[in-house]
Amino acid sequence: MKRSEFTQIILHHHMPTEPQQTRATAFAPINIALSKYWGKRNSELNLPVTSSLSITIPTKGSKTTLVWTSQQTQDSIVFNGEEIDRHSVLAQGITQFFDLFRPTHRWHLHTIIETNIALAAGFASSASGFAALALAMNDLFAWRLELSTLSMLARLGSGSATRSLWTGFVEWHCGQRDDGMDSYAAPLLEHWPEFCVGLLDIRTTEKPISSRKAMQDTMNTTSLYSCWPEKATHDIRLLKHAIDQKDFSLLGSVAEQNALTMHAIMLSSWPPICYFLPDTIAAIQRVWALRQTGLDLYFTQDAGPNLVLLFLKKDANTVKQSFPNVEIVSIFDDRIKP
């Protein structure tokens, strides 16, 4: 099935196919997977091999405004105040996303994106981008779709966007169906007010390799990938148990091992895929040294050099002292800042 067929099924004949108002704005946060999404069973529909589980960073994300006028003859995009070349990767991604909803090209949009995160540096920028886009389109077209359905639309733009429509812990169910209609996300009910993360910005240059390509190369070139599906499935079970029991050491150790296993599998690919920079290793070793002293500190790392530290509120000061550049977010306390 093509992505455009998928959207046609979602937007069946009752739904508006043209904008119903001239302007819509939505914010979506970034999320950091505690058990990673790594590997697709269907790359056209972005269907994952395994489920994944994330925590939303409510203070970071993308605010997207869609402006529609009937005079507009092509899409235009302003990103953080700057007009974006329509041949850029960002513009192409957005235009192709719109194309999924306009087989006859009857409308064009002016898109204004404001984000407070670095692009393509392992802080899930595309996740919040496509989630915000799906939310804004839902509003502009007055579709009134449920969030779970919108998460499937966001998924077509970027897999991890599937999880960026809620706060707190979110699970993306991999689903079983070939048409991907059961591959959507849902929030877990548990709150954990003591839960904190620390964003550790190692470097904000662009990645050496996109996570899309890294994922594909991994699946094709290393035998270690065969262990991943079972590992990820097991880890999600453990994470849910840890969240339910508020067992932070269990959560932290499972999340850290899950991330390291993903990076390990990439490292064993050919050519090798390595998102570690020297400073990443230095920071990782600082985490381990602190943990040796008894601090309940863990990390996770997406497909980029940055780390996300995981700890409880009581340890926030210690973490800040050890990592002066860290940006601490209290996951359940800090408000979304659109």
Added chain:
Amino acid sequence: MKRSEFTQIILHHHMPTEPQQTRATAFAPINIALSKYWGKRNSELNLPVTSSLSITIPTKGSKTTLVWTSQQTQDSIVFNGEEIDRHSVLAQGITQFFDLFRPTHRWHLHTIIETNIALAAGFASSASGFAALALAMNDLFAWRLELSTLSMLARLGSGSATRSLWTGFVEWHCGQRDDGMDSYAAPLLEHWPEFCVGLLDIRTTEKPISSRKAMQDTMNTTSLYSCWPEKATHDIRLLKHAIDQKDFSLLGSVAEQNALTMHAIMLSSWPPICYFLPDTIAAIQRVWALRQTGLDLYFTQDAGPNLVLLFLKKDANTVKQSFPNVEIVSIFDDRIKP
């Protein structure tokens, strides 16, 4: 079977059990595995899960002199000119090795070791140490054992010592037998005069974790290890083909992926085992950047932070320019320097 039973079988009733002369000296080189020894099927007898294949670094190693006098009442060791405390790890290792050959403790030796490599920093110091010890004992006791048999005795001291009795390419056959009598090494016949290595000393402090313990923890705590045996077996086949065909790119890529896979598996263990230092990653990325420019340069990494660069003689100057601190060894040209 106990290690001491193993040695009793090797040294059956015809063999001298007391020194036959007052002094014997032997040199053994270090070796660097191109397909690693990682994981034991029997830790008492140091029997590996898979075969492994190494290249000998003929200019680096240990020269060991054993001195016997009937007056000596306990073992004593001088290492690089310094008397070693008998409770140190090094002294204990040597004394316990001697114990395998003296159930009744009728003799003691003064051991003088001179080495030109850093200890326990991933340049296979214990491999050359136990190989030299086995060679010197063979001489001191006038056993006249074959090298393949001596490689099994060296194996009891340190697995990788099994491969340190020859120059060039050496294969350690894992063997099948429970008593380990078929787990010994043998040299490959092929010469490859253009083959060079570059020793890149990242840091010479001691390892955070011994390779013995790392190996054990890996096997116990990560599901990725299950992929290793097949991978290693496949890699040895490819390496032998590459050596036979003098296909350097194949050899380099297989060796590099093999090493990264071993480190990947360690990284996925819990607690994580990481021999990468920030400078290791920086050097690895320099290798990759040079390879991008067309240079046929690869690396391997043992259980330590150091790298061993792999390249052909024609590229030695380029490598030296890019890594000013590298120590280049022409594997088949440079002489053993005892």
